[in-house]
Amino acid sequence: MAELNPLLKVHNVETAYYGRLTVLRGVSLEVPDGRIVALLGSNGAGKTTLLRTIMGLISDQPEKGTVEFAGRRLNGMDPEDVAALGIGYVIEGRGIFPELSVHENLQLGTYRRRGAGVRADFDRVHGLFPILRERQGQLAGTLSGGEQQMLAIGRALLMRPRLLMLDEPSLGLAPMLVREIFRAIAGINRDGTAILLVEQNARMALSIAHTGYVLESGRLVLEGSAQDLAENPNVQELYLGVTREPSIKGWKRYKVRRRWA
Amino acid sequence: MVQDMALLVQYVVVGLAVGSLYALVALGIVLLYRTSRILNFAHGDLATFGTFIAFALLTAWRWPFAAASLGSLLTTAVVGAAFFFLVIRPAKESTLLGKIVITLGLALVLQGATVILWGTGTKILPFPLSDIKVYRLGQVVVSQISVGSFAVGLALMGALYVLVQHTRVGLAMRAVSQDTVAAQVLGIPVKQIFALTWGLASALGAAAGILLAPATLLDPYMMLDPFLKGFAAAVLGGIDSMPGAAVGGLLLGVLEALFGGYVSVKFKTTLAFLIIIAVLVVRPEGLLGREYKRRV
Numbered sequence: 001m002a003e004l005n006p007l008l009k010v011h012n013v014e015t016a017y018y019g020r021l022t023v024l025r026g027v028s029l030e031v032p033d034g035r036i037v038a039l040l041g042s043n044g045a046g047k048t049t050l051l052r053t054i055m056g057l058i059s060d061q062p063e064k065g066t067v068e069f070a071g072r073r074l075n076g077m078d079p080e081d082v083a084a085l086g087i088g089y090v091i092e093g094r095g096i097f098p099e100l101s102v103h104e105n106l107q108l109g110t111y112r113r114r115g116a117g118v119r120a121d122f123d124r125v126h127g128l129f130p131i132l133r134e135r136q137g138q139l140a141g142t143l144s145g146g147e148q149q150m151l152a153i154g155r156a157l158l159m160r161p162r163l164l165m166l167d168e169p170s171l172g173l174a175p176m177l178v179r180e181i182f183r184a185i186a187g188i189n190r191d192g193t194a195i196l197l198v199e200q201n202a203r204m205a206l207s208i209a210h211t212g213y214v215l216e217s218g219r220l221v222l223e224g225s226a227q228d229l230a231e232n233p234n235v236q237e238l239y240l241g242v243t244r245e246p247s248i249k250g251w252k253r254y255k256v257r258r259r260w261a
Numbered sequence: 262m263v264q265d266m267a268l269l270v271q272y273v274v275v276g277l278a279v280g281s282l283y284a285l286v287a288l289g290i291v292l293l294y295r296t297s298r299i300l301n302f303a304h305g306d307l308a309t310f311g312t313f314i315a316f317a318l319l320t321a322w323r324w325p326f327a328a329a330s331l332g333s334l335l336t337t338a339v340v341g342a343a344f345f346f347l348v349i350r351p352a353k354e355s356t357l358l359g360k361i362v363i364t365l366g367l368a369l370v371l372q373g374a375t376v377i378l379w380g381t382g383t384k385i386l387p388f389p390l391s392d393i394k395v396y397r398l399g400q401v402v403v404s405q406i407s408v409g410s411f412a413v414g415l416a417l418m419g420a421l422y423v424l425v426q427h428t429r430v431g432l433a434m435r436a437v438s439q440d441t442v443a444a445q446v447l448g449i450p451v452k453q454i455f456a457l458t459w460g461l462a463s464a465l466g467a468a469a470g471i472l473l474a475p476a477t478l479l480d481p482y483m484m485l486d487p488f489l490k491g492f493a494a495a496v497l498g499g500i501d502s503m504p505g506a507a508v509g510g511l512l513l514g515v516l517e518a519l520f521g522g523y524v525s526v527k528f529k530t531t532l533a534f535l536i537i538i539a540v541l542v543v544r545p546e547g548l549l550g551r552e553y554k555r556r557v
Contacts, residue, residue, distance in 0.1 A: 055446055059354075083448035095443030097436050108436050111429070112448040159448060 006030035013065035023049045025218040036195040038205040041215035047198045088161030094152040098141025109158030125154040146177035165196045202239035267400035272522040278407035280514020281414030285469035286491025287506035289462040296438045296458045303367035305488025311337030311467025334464040341463025342456040375481040386474040410472040499550015
């Protein structure tokens with residue numbers, strides 16, 4: 001992996017809400033160009049906070065540390081400028097505009113672009129998610145959860161990002177839809193877009209990711225190739241649901257958490 | 262019988278002419294509310310200020326009427342956008358209520374500036390249309406100025422509709438009003454969109470002020486009543502709905518004219534507000550609004 005330049009480089013980032021409530025405590029991670037990086041962790045670990053920090057959505061944060069994208073420092077930039085540099089961010093809960101049509105939602109993905117290639121990219125998104133072409137004129141708020149997720153991803157793709165950050169794309173979706181979404185994500189990556197994937201569904205995430213990190217209570221406790229992570233007994237126990245000694249599971253879980261912290 | 266009919270039509274026509282101006286005021290309020298959730302209490306004073314700018318351009322600078330109006334709209338738009346950048350934006354950490362109180366402050370500042378620059382005396386805005394010259398359609402009489410202001414009001418509403426519904430910037434405005442964060446992460450320059458909204462809303466107010474000036478005469482408090490009416494019209498139509506603002510304004514104008522004509526001129530405003538209360542009891546979100554339901 002050393003031969004690949006990190007496209008996104010997060011170095012020792014500490015983020016606090018309202019300047020007091022520290023959520024991230026010295027997080028460092030890298031997303032190499034053209035790779036899929038999975039960020040795993042339970043509820044409240046700080047995954048979404050990390051993505052929001054990268055985008056510049058939390059004002060005056062990060063408190064410490066740096067975020068670099070393609071060699072440029074992002075600290076202190078406005079979210080719209082971060083986005084314009086080439087980071088697509090699909091927020092948790094999708095962030096679609098419910099009272100705009102599907103087509104209008106997609107159009108907004110091209111807001112910072114001019115002319116060339118827009119048509120072709122629309123075709124690409126429609127090819128990836130044919131349902132979006134069928135539902136073009138419909139209000140986005142009337143779409144099902146899975147369709148909304150496809151819309152959100154398609155819209156982000158129309159920005160032509162170099163890095164796509166996805167926050168819980170599987171949230172609230174039926175297993176079949178989850179597989180379809182993940183197939184699409186892998187396809188997007190094959191076309192050259194780097195992906196930072198935040199997921200609670202560790203099995204799905206690790207099945208398409210190249211590398212992964214595990215975040216616990218604002219600290220990175222584990223990193224490695226997707227395969228290493230999938231074979232790690234702690235990850236298996238906590239995120240993949242593999243149990244070895246069911247009788248003392250609760251106690252083990254507690255001890256494992258202590259060991260990581 | 263025919264006479265009664267003609268009288269009714271007469272009242273409705275007069276009401277529509279006044280109502281189109283209420284609608285313009287209401288649209289400015291609603292436009293800003295939809296994008297930023299801020300109720301702009303300085304809307305009336307921005308409009309007054311803009312009308313005085315037009316007055317200055319017409320009298321002291323001797324600009325032709327169209328140029329003076331355009332100059333006034335642009336100046337007011339710049340004042341509105343500047344207010345966003347210089348005051349509202351730096352106060353972004355304050356609560357919504359805080360921002361609304363800030364607009365009250367702007368109202369007082371603008372009122373003071375208007376008094377200092379032009380005094381408290383009543384002035385007359387030289388208006389190219391006359392309210393003495395009338396057109397007759399059967400037994401219905403319409404003054405030139407009513408026709409003119411109604412036409413201009415409708416044209417401005419139409420232009421606003423096209424801008425919001427059929428342009429790229431309008432699409433971005435609608436997106437920002439629905440989900441600011443989602444718009445930001447798509448690279449939509451949210452600050453500029455907000456500034457544009459402030460500018461547009463202020464210019465709409467100035468347009469309403471100029472059209473109202475022949476009827477109300479020109480003084481620093483001329484927009485007090487029209488602002489309240491516009492606000493009421495916005496609430497009547499649904500404070501988050503632009504078609505609602507237009508319908509609310511026209512309806513309020515007609516209701517006032519009917520009551521003033523048939524019952525009592527003194528209490529025409531009172532009745533109009535009673536009807537608004539009645540409508541809001543039945544439909545709390547306003548005639549075409551949706552917000553109330555969504556928030557519950």
